Amino acid sequence: MGYSKASESLSELDLTLRTDHLLIEVIWFREMEKEGQWVIDEHMHHSFEFHFCAEGDGHVYLEDDDFIVSKGQFYLTPPGKQHAQTQGLTDSYKEYCLNCNITLLDDNQSEGFAIYEVLRKSSMAVPECEEILKLFSKALLEAEDKAIGYQNAIKSLMTLILVEATRRLAKDFTSYESKKKFKHFDARYHEIYRYIRSNLSDHLTVAEISSHIHLSEKQLNRIVKDNTGLTVKQLMSDLRMTVCKDMLKYTNKRISEIAEETGFSSVYYFNQFFKKYESVSPTEFRKMSENL
Numbered sequence: 001m002g003y004s005k006a007s008e009s010l011s012e013l014d015l016t017l018r019t020d021h022l023l024i025e026v027i028w029f030r031e032m033e034k035e036g037q038w039v040i041d042e043h044m045h046h047s048f049e050f051h052f053c054a055e056g057d058g059h060v061y062l063e064d065d066d067f068i069v070s071k072g073q074f075y076l077t078p079p080g081k082q083h084a085q086t087q088g089l090t091d092s093y094k095e096y097c098l099n100c101n102i103t104l105l106d107d108n109q110s111e112g113f114a115i116y117e118v119l120r121k122s123s124m125a126v127p128e129c130e131e132i133l134k135l136f137s138k139a140l141l142e143a144e145d146k147a148i149g150y151q152n153a154i155k156s157l158m159t160l161i162l163v164e165a166t167r168r169l170a171k172d173f174t175s176y177e178s179k180k181k182f183k184h185f186d187a188r189y190h191e192i193y194r195y196i197r198s199n200l201s202d203h204l205t206v207a208e209i210s211s212h213i214h215l216s217e218k219q220l221n222r223i224v225k226d227n228t229g230l231t232v233k234q235l236m237s238d239l240r241m242t243v244c245k246d247m248l249k250y251t252n253k254r255i256s257e258i259a260e261e262t263g264f265s266s267v268y269y270f271n272q273f274f275k276k277y278e279s280v281s282p283t284e285f286r287k288m289s290e291n292l
Contacts, residue, residue, distance in 0.1 A: 007030040007031040007032075007140060007143075008030070009143040009144065009146075010029045010030060010139060010140060010143040010154070011028045011029055011030045013026075013029075013143070013151060013154065015029060015151075015154065015155060015158060016190075016194070017155050017158070017159065018105075018190065019111075019112060019159065020110050020111040020112040021104060021105045021110040021111070021112030021113060022102060022103065022104060022105065022112035022115065022116060023101075023102070023103040023105060023193065023197075024100055024101070024102050024103075024158070024159075024162070025100060025101040025103075026098070026099070026100045026158065027047055027099045027100055027101065028097065028098075028099045029097075029098050029099075029100075029139065029154075029158065030096075030097055031054075031094065031095070031096055031097075031136075031140065032094070032095045032096075032097055033092070033093070033094045033095075034056075034058075034087065034092065034093040034094075034095075035091065035092050035093075036087070036091060037087055038086065038087050038093070039084070039085075039086050039087075040084055040085040040086070041084055042061070042082055042083065042084040043082070043083070043084070044077070044079075044080055044081055044082045044083065045077065045079060045099065046079050046080070046101075046247075046250065046251060047079055047099055047100060047101045047102075048076065048077075048078055048079065048099070048100055048101075048102050048119055048120075049076070049077045049097065049098070049099045050074060050076050050097065050098040050099075050161070050162075050165055051069065051074055051075050051076070051077070051095050051096075051097055052074040052095060052096040052097070052098075052129055052132055052133055052136060053069045053070060053071050053072065053073050053074060053093070053094075053095055053129075054071065054094040054095065054096055054133050054136075055071055055092060055093065055094035056070075056071065056088065056090040056091075056092045056093035056094060057069060057070040057071065057088035057089055057090055057093065058085050058086065058087060058088045058093050058095070059085065059086045059087070059088050060075060060083065060084075060085050060125070061083065061084040061085065061086075062077075062081065062082065062083050062123060063081065063082045063083075065123075065124075067124070067125045068088055068089075068125070069088075069125045070088070072127060072128065072129060072130050072133070073125050073126060073127050073128075073129060074125070074126055074129045074132065074165065074168075075123065075124060075125045075126065076119065076122050076123055076165065076169065077123055078119060078120050078121070078122065078123060078250070079120070079246065079250040079251075080249070080250030080251050080252075081123055081250075083123075096133060096136040098136075098158070098161060098162075102116060102119065103197070103242060104116045104242065105228075105242075115162070115163070115166050118166050118169050118170045119166060119169070120250075122169040124169075126165075126168045126169060128168065129164075129165075129168065131164060132161055132164050132165060135157050135160050135161050135164070136157075136161060138157055139154050139157045139158065139161075142154050142157070188213070188215070188223050189223050189224060189226075189227040189228075191213060192209065192213055192220065192223065192224060192232075193235075193239075195209060195212055195213065196209065196235065196236055196239055197239055197243075200239065200240055200243060200261070200262050200263050201260065201261050201262065201263050202263060203263055203265075204236065204263070206220065206221070206232050206233065209232065220232055237273075237277075240262050240263065240273075241274075241277050241278075243262055244258060244262050244270075244274065244282070245278075245285065247261070247262075248282055248285055248286045248289065249286070249289045255267055255270070255282050255283060258270070258282070270282065
């Protein structure tokens with residue numbers, strides 16, 4: 001598996017951004033090259049993985065389908081989607097790969113919601129991605145040159161890559177109403193959000209969060225309220241619910257595992273919490289999701 005130095009530099013960057021109701025955290029953002037006979041064994045991620053074919057072709061195997069991805073095409077594997085890949089008809093293969101966690105911050109009919117809904121349901125080969133490949137090449141050049149502002153430039157390119165990929169995947173697009181004005185995003189809120197999101201398995205308190213962020217509880221609540229309209233406790237509950245629902249939808253983890261990983265002391269309390277928000281048990285929610 002070959003990676004260029006620019007590709008390695010790109011994957012080492014902390015690339016996290018917030019768009020309209022979406023938090024996007026890049027896990028890797030890289031170029032991959034294969035020669036001769038090669039196999040990538042069946043596996044899955046708990047994240048979104050975009051595969052853009054820059055040269056050659058490869059044979060992709062999904063749980064319920066298989067297809068050839070060729071130069072100028074791409075495919076997406078959403079969270080929980082088993083996939084494998086082997087060489088195609090050519091001796092070489094080059095792929096640009098973007099793997100990222102994408103968290104929907106609320107379920108409103110926002111632009112972020114529309115993008116998220118398209119991405120979580122898509123996993124087919126899509127043609128005409130030459131313009132996306134050019135964006136990826138620009139990101140590699142930015143990572144190699146490291147000119148002033150290069151990290152912000154790469155974040156902008158990453159946003160364009162995600163939007164262009166979503167547009168090509170969106171077949172049955174429905175219109176939505178987006179905000180006309182956006183509130184100034186507070187970087188401190190981003191830090192608060194990431195800390196809570198990264199520590200859901202712990203029994204966090206407002207006092208612990210304020211201590212870690214070096215803010216008073218009053219300041220903490222004001223920042224969260226200004227950015228979301230929620231209290232800190234409500235934000236924690238909303239994040240916990242979002243993660244629980246994603247794990248129920250996209251993983252095969254047992255209910256007890258999900259309860260433990262999201263900070264519940266027992267399955268009983270997890271069930272009570274979940275029913276309060278969704279009016280059904282986690283098991284019932286999982287069954288309903290499988291039928292969608």
